[in-house]
Amino acid sequence: MSDLKTQSGRNETSVMNRSVLTRLLAGKLKSEEAVIGGIGNSNFDLWASGQRPQNFYMLGSMGLATPIALGVAIAQPQRKVFALDGDGSILMQLGALGTVAAEAAKNLAIIIWDNGLYQITGSQKTLTSSGTDLVAMARGAGIAQSYWAFDEAHFESLVDRTLSEDGPWFIGARVDGEKPAGTTERDPVKIRLNFMQGLGVKP
C-alpha cells in the first residue's frame, strides 16, 4: 500500500459504491466483530450484506452510530467494533470524533460513506459537496489514523489494517448515489436482543 495515497484529499479519491464496499467489509469479518449501522442507507446496505448477529441497525437517532459503537468498544475491549455512517449523519455529531480520540479506543473503526447527499430525503446536498473534508476533520479532532480510501483495493487494505492494528481508525469512502441493496426489518427490540445475543450478553 502506498502511504502517499492515504494523504490524498476527498477530491482525489475514486467514487465507489456503498453496497459493494459494505459487502467487502462484511466478507473480512471473521471474529464476531460488532458493526453499528447508521440510520438509513448505511444500515440498509449492512442488512443486505448478511444479517450477522453482531450487527446493530439504527432506525433513528441520526448521528449516533459512532457513540453507540464507542460504548460497545469500551464495554468489550477485546472485540473490534465498526461504526458505519453517512456524511450527513456524522456532520450532526462531529464532537463524537473528539470523544473517540480522547478515549483512544484501540478497538474502534469509523467508516463514513460520503456521497455528499442526504440521499434518503431526496438527495439534497450535504456540506461535503461544497468542500468539507471529513477525514481532515477527524484528523483534526485527534484521530491520527484517518484516511480516505483511494479505491476499492485501498479500502480493503485499510480495513485489513483496522483488523490487525490498534485504532481508533477513521476511513472516509466516497460513494455514489445508488439505492441500497435492501431494507432493514423494522423491529427495534428484536434488533437489540439479536445484537446482545451476538455479543454474548444476557439482557
Add this chain to the structure above:
Amino acid sequence: MSSSQTDETWYGVVARVLKANNVSLVAYIPDNVLAPLIELIHADPYFTVICPAREEEAVAIVAGAYMAGQRGIALMQTSGFATIPNALASLICPYEIPFLMMISERGTLGDFQKGQAIVCRTMRPVLQSLGIEHFAIQDMGQLEFAVDGMVKQAFATQAPAAIILSPLLTKRVAA
C-alpha cells in the same frame, strides 16, 4: 447502614449505590451542582468515566455499553436534558434500553437565569410524553431508597429512568 445516621454526602451515597448495582460506566457533561459527584467518580478507579462533547453522545455511549454488557449512567443538567429528546424517542424508548440518567435540576427554587427557568419547564412534559419513569429527590432521607429503586427497576423492566436531583437535596443547607 442508613445515610441519615451518618455524615455521608449526597454524592457519596449516589456513588455507593451505583457501585452496589454494578453501574460502572459514567458519561457526563459538566454541571456545577454535579461537580462533587463528578470529582468523586473520577477519583474512584471502579468507574470508567467518559466526557463526551454533547449529551446525545452520552446517551448513545451508555446505550452501546449496555448492549455490550456494561451498565452505565449519564449525568447532565436540565438544559442538557433538553437536547436529547430525539435520542430518547428514537433510540432508547423503541429499543427498550434501560438508560439511566441523573439530572441536576436547574431553573427552579432560586435560580437567577431566565433561560434556565424556561428550559426547566420543558423537562417533565418531555419525560411524561415519552412515558419515562422520573422522580425528583428532595432530601437525604429519600436518596438511597430512590436511587437504588430506580436503578433496579430500570434494569428489571428494560426501561429508561430519570433520577432528578432537586435543589432541595443539593443546595439546601440542612436544618
